[in-house]
Amino acid sequence: MAPQGDADHCRDKARRDLLALLEGARGKKNLVISQELAGPVGLFAKFSELQQYGVDRVFLLENANIDSSQRNVVFLVRGEKAHHVRTVAEQIKRLQNNDTEHEFSILLSPRRTLVSNTVLEEAGIIGDVNIAEFPLYFLPLEQDILSLELDDSFGDLYLNKDPGCIFHAAKALMGTQQRHGYFPRIVGKGDNARRLADLLLRMRKELDAEESSGLVNPSARGLLPSADTENLIIIDRDVDFGTPLLTQLTYEGLIDEYVGIKNNQADVDTSVVGQNSVSQSQESSKTPQQAKQGLKRKIQLDASDQLFNQLRDANFAIVGDLLNRVARRLENEYETRHAAKSTNELREFVNKLPTYQLEHQSLRVHTNLAEEIMRLTRSETFRKILEVQQSSAAGIDPTYQHESIEELIARNAPLKNILRLLCLESCMHGGLRSRDLEYFKRQVVQAYGHQHLLTFWALEKMELLQPRSSATAMLLPTSGAQAGTKTNYGYLRKNLRLVIEEVSEKDPNDISYVYSGFAPLSVRLVQCVLQKPYIVSLIKGGTPSAAANNANTASPGWLGFEDVVKSARGTTFSIVQKGDDKAVRARQTISGNNGTKNVYVFFLGGITFTEIAALRFIAAQEAPRRRIIICTTGVISGDRMMDAAIEKGSFAKAE
């Protein structure tokens, strides 16, 4: 029914909005953009497009190097970040002291806030600037991934306990609801998830109240439960801290672990992937900062690269094979040029040449990248870390692994890796024994600096790394009844079959392939809602019988798994959003009941690439009945989780 996918819609809307706002400042202008928005803007607008709309040069807010070369200066920052707005105010005041006259505009994304008003008022410039809102919410990373791209959301949510991103998420989801109608059912797990759902309900009520007051556009009026949407599943990240702490083993996941992917781009060493191709070098010459770095090359990682699209979700173990196969195919196809006899055939071949070259290029990049990662995965440290992780995930007594961790510390392995291992143990086993915790605290502090006392404190506050509470009973895999303040992996491992040893990486039959034998709990929970028969068969053994299939598919929400789900952390809920019954039925008759239904899966606090891969695996199974759209506050990895906690300062003298 929707003429346009959500992803395209979001992209178009964001682009239109931004360009219209830029057009609002007449003539040529300089654009000052905050770092955290620069990447996301690149997702929907090209620099050339901005140029068409009068943007002369782009500055980063953080560099504070905006000059007076243009009369018009447009700032683009997040309105919720008071300190960014303050920086903007400072820079405006600095420019005002110059002799040249300026026109200032501030675009606040996604909304103009009272706090930013206050800041600008205090700075005494609110009267001199044009302020506009740039309602940027969901950004499409892929056709099936909508991300808010809030880099700080993890830290905000769990360390600072700042609910801002929940509100942001709720606004974004309201946008989706206004497009499609209300989610007929909101299923979720976790306290923040509950908060998000409550906000959605509340906003709906407020919208109903506002509906007729002419404040909203008429299209939002009389919203009904959506006919093409099945439900919204909200998973709070703190339900499953364990999964992202593991090293991701899909191709895209590993790139993220070792290179880092941001806004679909990875900065890879040129020594690995070679120099920029010609077309890109032209662009880089424009921005001198980029040329200076020189050693890195930006690689676009998204579905536009066909080869990458094939590789991204595969377990890394088979990536080599896949690459070989593609290389051979390309070789063969290229060889057909000798076979070409008639001019027609020749012309056909020539027409295909550009595609070959593109594919070839991408093949070279990915082969190099894969080799580099392969080199890393062969290292002893990697093997040790993986071993510790796998045994932690499998629930084997963690004390056996302590020696390995100790050794890794002594060998100066990256701090993030050490912390991830410790946090993983804490999550999987309900905390560390306080003796062990103290021991490791001391070790880490001595090895990496005493500033990490703050790191440990932050991790504790985030409940990632804790001393084991007296209620060790939780550890026992059998007692699943108590609704937890912690996720009881012991119980869930058994009752949701998180560990599957015999999973095939080549031809996966279960989502556990993404961690080579460990199924992400978060995604298992999604399966509890969407693929009940499969989970039942997993637990009971055997294949899902046809009877069970029919009986269970109809049961909505958590039905059938209430008890199991209870042992994961936080509240469990399943809310039906009702509308006017008559209208719903009328709509159903009109639209029919057998179209593809959308399922929105929202990961609050971030999602890993492995979980995305796992969800895509499910989506492939569910197609064409369902279309799974993954929404999240941002893409996360264990390292990024640690980043939120790690103290950046050190005792060394600042030079």
Place this chain on the structure above:
Amino acid sequence: MAPSNPLSNWEKVGDSFYRKIPVYDAVFDEDVELENYIVAGAPHGGAIALYRDENKPFRLRDTQASRSGINIYSCSGKLINRINWDQATIRGLGWSDKEELLVVAEDGTVRRYFGLDGEFTSFSLGNGAEEYGVRACQFWASGLVALLSNNQLVAVSKYDEPRPRQLAPCPEGEVSSWALSPPAHTLSRSVEVLLAVDKTVYLVDSTEAEDKILQDGPFKHISVSPSGRFVALFTGEGKLWVVSNDFQSKLSEYDSKSRVVPSSMNWCGDDAVVLAWEDEIHLVGPNGAASKFYYDARVHVIPEFDGVRLITNDTCEFLHKANEVTEGIFRPGSSAPASVLLDSVEQLEKMSPKANENIQRIRSGLPAAVDACIKAAGHEFDVYWQKRLLKAASFGKSVLDLYNSDEFVEMTEKLRVLTAVRDYQVGLPVSYEQYLRLTPEGLIERLINRHEYLLAIRVSEYLQIPADRIYVHWASQKVRVSTGDDEAVCKLIVQRLEGKPGISFETIAQAAYDEGRSHLATQLLNYEPRAGKQVPLLLSMEEDEVALDKAIESGDDDLVNYVLLHLKSKLPLASFFRMINSRPVASALVETAARGEDIELLKDLFYQDDRPIEGSNVLLSEALRETDLERKTEKLHLATRLLSDSKDPTVVLHQKLVSEASQLLKAQEALDKDLADRAEFVGLSLNDTIYRLFRAGYGKRAHKMQAEFKMPEKTFWWLRLRALVAKRDWGELEEIGKGKKSPIGWEPFYNEVLGAGNTKLASLFVPKCTNLQPAERIEMWVKCGMIVKAGEEAQKAKDLNALEHIRTKASGPAATEIERMINQLRPRK
């Protein structure tokens, strides 16, 4: 009622017809002498503001009050409101399209009255307006331009957040007339001004003043047509010119033969210009064709986009070009199908068979004729003819087999609404075209402004438009005027509004609060469903706690932050902390914000809350930020002191580690002093310190550090191993290798040394790895390139397969050696 002749007020100008429709009569009392007033009318049949022209002589009996006030009338002459004016002389009087009255005083003060009931906001034009004084003002739908007496132009393009800005500086000279071209019609999308200076006209926008190079000035009047395509100029010789907006071509000229400059010149639609003298009107169409009207008294012209309103004491008339459809039907001798259709209704009433004959004659054009009749009905002001035309349409469509009646139905609805608001008691003479631009919502807004609540609600119900604004306005008004006690008023309002969707109680409460009835305001606020909406008002009512709770309830972090910011600056610190103490979200947000900008607040907060670890953490991070070593240790010392009272084991450990940090710094400082000229050790971690000591060859000191900080043996060994390997200190490593035991085993030694490329030394460690499997040791030998040794190992383990495997790698003498071993091991046959 006898049908009026539809052609009675038609006037032919050139090829087209104009209609001058009397809308109201007996508009103003005789004692309102219109010639002494400046008149400004709101667009779309809106209200009229009258202000006594100060240049005209006052009569003695005029009281002071009547001089210094602005009277707002409806078009039918009903006094809506009186606004007292005690500011400087009024230099501009105009309306926005939302029927807000704008008054510009000589000193640059602009007041914007909304809702016709005297409430206003004001702002100043600035930009030198105070110094030089405002000379005149021109208005468009959403903005204004003021001309200062120094010829500078100041534009305001929106009233919600007015930002007066100067246009390009203008040439010197006497401005004889000027006009503006609203942003919608200009290329630059911002307002442009035509300024007639001396003999020519300048086009002024925000960046430059362009001389249009005309020779025939000075122009006494200048006016831009509603579509922006034409400009009318009135020359000093009494001639009217119409030129294209680029001043390239002159489209028509008309000689008024008058020596007196007209009092006003306005466009009537896009095709004609109205020149007005005291009591005479010239309507000038294309090609200089004109028509004249004469009045008994002063006539004022109020321009609309589709015509002009003519106001005299006696009448209010609407002069506009007859619409094509209307013209087609009513023009004498018209044979248009629609005209025939109208005629056949008459025949039908006479029971004449000609009715059918007519219909058959126009059969092919019938659908179009029906359409035309419907459209013409809309443009008709006379109810009689509206009915006739609709009847004709109805008759016509009854003959048709298939006709979509939506338009017919809509038109009847619209006409009903229009008729209702055109009633002289309401006094909104909106033409059909104006209504389309005004939109039903806009119309209801105007009804609300006139407190015509009942009619507004009827209209909104009839047109199915949300009525909440009407209710809210009514309730606010009720709050303002009622004198009853708070409970009763609240009850009345709540009862009346119960079950109505979308009611903003916050607005009503605001009205109550503005009236000084804060108790009533609080009561009303409780009915507001949107928590966020209540917050600002609650804050201004000093209901701080409630405001904070409502903000938290709304889930909007910005609102919470805003309230907190407000409270922090207002309350004493202790009560502020008390307030956030019981609200985790609030205290979390305060903490986060303080971390970035107000460390002292954070310390106070943790102290008050008795959170020693966090308090000491703040000091710890401060220590990190200090650059001076002494200050660093000082802060660390403070941090430990905060924790010294606690018995909690985690706190004790924390304290120990913090003091260890300063101990380490001290030790490192000593190292720096002794060993290097430049700071090399300060700030390193303990492990790095020891590593570096080994690398630099200070083994003893490293041992001392280990003892001082109780570093575990294993770690220490690892560090030494790595440092020595990095230093390539093979001798020392060999020395260590002579020892019996290693807490980390010997395998790491083998690995690290091998990794550094010293196979010979690495091989020394292989025999020491006694806890490994033989197979592993074989592999180790092989890696060192010692095939024979590997063979021996295999031989010892009696592993034939391994030996055969080794043989494949061996060459030269080693190969024979291996062969020998295999033979030894192979069972004799």
